[in-house]
Amino acid sequence: MDLLTIVVLIIALLIVIVIVSMAFIFLDLMSYTATSTESMSPAGNVTGKALVVYTPGISGMAKNSANDIANVLKSKGFDVELAGVRSAAATNTSGYDIVIAGGPMYWGKVSKSIDAYIKTLKLQKEVKLGVFATTGSDQFHSEDFHLLTKQVEVLTVDTQLNKKITIKLIRSGNQSLKDDADLVSETIQ
Helix, strand or coil: CCHHHHHHHHHHHHHHHHHHHHHHHHCCHHHHHCCCEEEECCCCCCCEEEEEEECCCCCCHHHHHHHHHHHHHHHCCEEEEEEECCCHHHHCCCCCCEEEEEEEEECCEECHHHHHHHHCCCCCCCCEEEEEEECCCCCCCHHHHHHHHHHHHHHHHHHCCCCCEEEEEECCCCHHHHHHHHHHHHHHC
C-alpha cells in the first residue's frame, strides 16, 4: 500500500469513529443498557423508601453517581431501589418518599431518556424529587447549571409537576461523592 491509501484509510476510520460516537450520544443508545434493578436496605430502622433512576452514559459516571446516591440514601435509613431508566422498576413510582433521576449532560442537555422519564413522571404530592446530571468535569460551570435548571423547569410546567425539585450537577473525580451527598441532603429537606 502506498502512503496516500494509508492516510485515506486512517481518515475514513476516524470519521467512522466520530459518527458512531455521536450516534451513541445523540440517540442515547447507552440508556438501552440501563435495564437492571438493585434493592438496597439500611442496616437499622427504615425511615422511608427511595427510587434512584439513572441512565449510564458513555463513561458510566452517571451510573456510578446513582449508585453513590443510593448508598447515601441507604445510610440515612431509606430502603432504596436503584433502577436503570429502561427497567420495569423505574416506571412504578408509587409508594416512594423520594425519587431521584439523572444521567449525563451533553452540550447543555441532560440525556434524552432522563428528559423523557421526568416528563412522564406521575408523583404523589408528598414525594420529593431530585434531578442530577454528570458533566464529566471537576468544576462547576454556571452555564451548565443554568441550562439544566431551565430544562427541568420546562418539564415541570409541561407536566404540571408542581413541586420543589432539587437540581444538582455532579462533578467528576473526588468531588462527586460530596455532590452526591449534597443532592441527597437537599432533596430530603
